[in-house]
Amino acid sequence: METVLQFVLGVLIIAVGVAFSIGLHEVGHLLPAKLFGIKVTQYMIGFGPTVFSRVKGETEYGLKAIPLGGYISMIGMFPPRGANERAASNSTGFFQQMVTDARAQSQLTIGLDEDRAFYKKPVWQRMIVMLGGPFMNLVLAMVFFSIVLVGFGTLQPSTTVGSVSACVLPATSERQTCEAGDQESPGAAAGLLPGDRLVSIDGTAITSWEQSTEIIRDSAGDALPVVVERDGEELDLTLTPLLTERYVLDDAGETVTDASGSPVIEEVGFVGMGSAQALTPQPITSVPAFVGDNIVHTIGIVVNLPQRLYDVAEAAFGPGERDPNGPISVVGVGRVAGEIAALDSISLEAKAASLLGLLGSLNVALFVINLVPLTPLDGGHVVAAAWEGIRRFFAKLFKRKDPGPVDAAKLMPLTFAVVILFGGMTALLVYADIVKPVDIFG
Template identity: 50%
Template sequence: MVTVLLFISGVLFVAIGVVVSIALHEVGHLLPAKLFNVRVSRYMIGFGPTIWSRKKGETEYGFKAIPAGGYVAMIGMYPPNPVDGSVRPSSTGMFQTLATEARSLAHEDVRPEDSNRVFYRLPVWKKIIIMLGGPAMNLLIGIVLTGVLLMGFGSAQATTTLSQVSACQVAYGQPEPADHSTCTKTPAAAAGLLPGDVIKTFDGRAVTNWTTLTEWIRASAGKSVQMSYQRGGETITTAITPVLTARPVVDANGNAKVDADGKPETVSAGFIGMGPTSALVPESAAAVLPAVGNNIAQIGGVVFHLPQKLVGVAQAAFSSQPRDPNGPISVVGVGRVAGEVASMEQVPLSSRIATLIGLMAGVNLALFVFNLIPLLPLDGGHVLGALYEGARRTVAKLFKKKDPGAFDIAKMLPVTYVAASLLMVMGALLIYADIVKPVNLFG
């Protein structure tokens, strides 16, 4: 019963965190819009029927029934009909009708006194600031949460205390055999090392961290070296000879690298068959931004290869193939992971809280990256439209031509509907996959 309640608490943590993140994202649009005197008619969290709202000043604030996003409604998002300045249909073509209807909606709340408070009349730089306000808010949340995680709780770092000693020598990526009596012992097992031993020296050099020790071991294949370790109150010295075998290639963060096919990259190096314990070690403020940058780079890689990743998700969802643990997941998958983390009663509470905070930091950084994709209806698409408007106005000015005016982004609505449909299909696929074939992060 306790485990179930802990699982539910983890899911609720993510659900509330996502809603708050969405709300603050929209605040990121709302504040600069009001600063630049654009009239904001509605600030809503969710979509569909309104379940609660209250009007304060000229803006209605509220919650919708479907908490799958949010929006800030600014009057005059699209300019009037470029032909006659109206917002009524000037053509019966399907695309023109879509654009005209959008202009009508954008101007339905415009009053005569609001002529200078419509969005489309803003300078390009103000439009960009408003549209980048939402992603910038998610970035700020991600930085703050990463700071809380690294400076308050610390990052998990390998110590020089052993957590495990492998009994058998096996090829990298292969499991140990059930019967240890017939296998070739690892150098660590042959030397009598046990979990809980603390490595003190290796080849006459003091061991201060696991990363350096690993480098020394990898460089000592086939060489007999003296190694000392502490067990209880006793220091023991033994001779050990690392064996040459395939080992994973790791990056600066200690993560195994993979090739273009998703297979681990390996290199021949020394190996003795032991693993470290980990501990949370608080870091300085200087570590926060590099950590955020690394996280954004990883998320950007997933987004860049999103079509390929989605094919893999679809194949896994409708077959016996496993999910890629580094692939995209939906908010349902994030909630499931949070529930699993919260219910791990054998893990210290501080470590579980730290993991949940890191999870929400990752969600916000993912929202930051995803919303910068230059496609409507995402914020990046609006930014691209503003940049195009600025570019064509600059060109017109250079060639002393008439100012072309605001770019009618309503013309891009067919592309918007296609992109929105694809986003909904993507979301449905990820939710389905997270239900029938969830990502397994904990073995």
């Protein structure tokens, strides 16, 4: 019962975090819009029927039944039809009607506030309004990851022994378990136990696991005096590293190969002990690079989205497993959060750090996706405004007539297609996260 409650708590934490992130995203649009005098008639979190709303000033603030997004309604999103388009107005095609209806609806919102219409504002103001939402998600990602990295830290090798091998197995051995007749590992022979904290090796005070590894690798065959702390007391042990074969690893932890493609092997000192992982606080200067790496990773997922979605569909409707680094829906994020919260094998501190990290990654995803240059995403409106600015710049440069605002209503067919695609993608991911969820714990 306790595990179920922890699972539900994890889901609720993420649900509140998602709503909070969406709400601040829309605040990122709302504040500059009001600052520039654009009339905002609605600020809504979610879609569908309105659950709660309140009118303050000229804006209705509310909550919708389906909390999977949000929006603000600004008057005059599209300019009126130009004179050169009157001939096309007789067209009764589906997409042309869609464009006409969008323009008509936009005009209805303006009323007597023509000067406060979105399309009337300078290009730079419109770009700031549309970039405000993604910018807010970027700020939130920085905040969440700052708390994780600086407040909690990242899992790093500590100076505490996490495991001690019972025997010695060469790197080239196909076996992973010890058998009768195998040589006892130097660590086990010395009496090392999991939980021992390395104080010094051969008279050198140990401040990092890498430091102890360096000494051991260079001391094959030498009897090294070792001081460990066990249950609050210091013990003197003698550790004699054994010369053994190990694969050479690069900085990324990958096995180095020679010209023929064979793994490179070196002879080094070995004792058969592994480090316990511990949360180690990082400097605040590490946050921008960490967020940057997340952004690059998310961009890679978005760029390869068709292939990724195909893989998801193949796993969801077939026997394959989901890629733990692939896309997941909000349902999948909630499920992962619940599983993390219900784990008994990690500390409360590690759970909190993991949930905050999930929210940080979610905001990075919102930042990247909303900058995709397709309407109705923010990036599509930014591109439309930028194109208008470029047209007007060159018209002014060559002393031509002002071409006027870009008619973003013409993008409604594209908007319709993007909405359909995103709807299908969401449905696929939600289905996959229910019937074939990502297994992040292996």
